[in-house]
Amino acid sequence: MIHQLKGEWETRDAKLIPYQTRIKELVKQFDEITFELIPCEDNQLADALATLSSMFKLSKDKDMPLIRIQHHDQPTYFHLVEEVSNGKPGYFDIKEYNKSHEYPPNSLENDKRTLRRLAMSFFSKQGCVV
Structure with missing residues (x-):
């Protein structure tokens, strides 16, 4: 995704296009932003949190669940x-x-x-x- 955001690679996976679009919208809100590629073996916590977060149904009216680490x-x-x-x-x-x-x-x-x-x-x- 980082290579696609930097314009080095083209986004071909249809599932990633909405993510790329949303990130590009968010980037506009910052004066300066950097992206770093993290090797998979160093990204286990982020993967676990992403999996965990996908298990919650969120709505604007409710508080977000507390995750204690x-x-x-x-x-x-x-x-x-x-x-x-x-x-x-x-x-x-x-x-x-x-x-x-x-x-x-x-x-x-x-x-x-x-x-x-x-x-x-x-x-x-x-x-x-x-």
């Missing part, structure tokens, strides 16, 4: 990991099952199935099944 020092999944209350690592049950072929006390059938599935691909540092 927070920045975390660690990746989001880090905040979802629960602490193990018993002080044992998350792989403890898998390792014990591979040693003894016994399930943890009070295991439900679904838990047992999951444990068997996980235990099949669990290896120690030496490359042997624990």
Whole structure:
């Protein structure tokens, strides 16, 4: 779009023509304006916001919805990991099952199935099944 706005490229995509027209109208309201091309990998937040904004129906009579953005020092999944209350690592049950072929006390059938599935691909540092 930047190349089209600068007149370097022609706008051929019919879906982009209304956007280009609207931007050209808005540009007239500024004394000076610059456009910068941002690589896709650096534009993830803008893409996410554009997707999010397309989900709202807006009208002139209603307030716009508030979108709160927070920045975390660690990746989001880090905040979802629960602490193990018993002080044992998350792989403890898998390792014990591979040693003894016994399930943890009070295991439900679904838990047992999951444990068997996980235990099949669990290896120690030496490359042997624990």
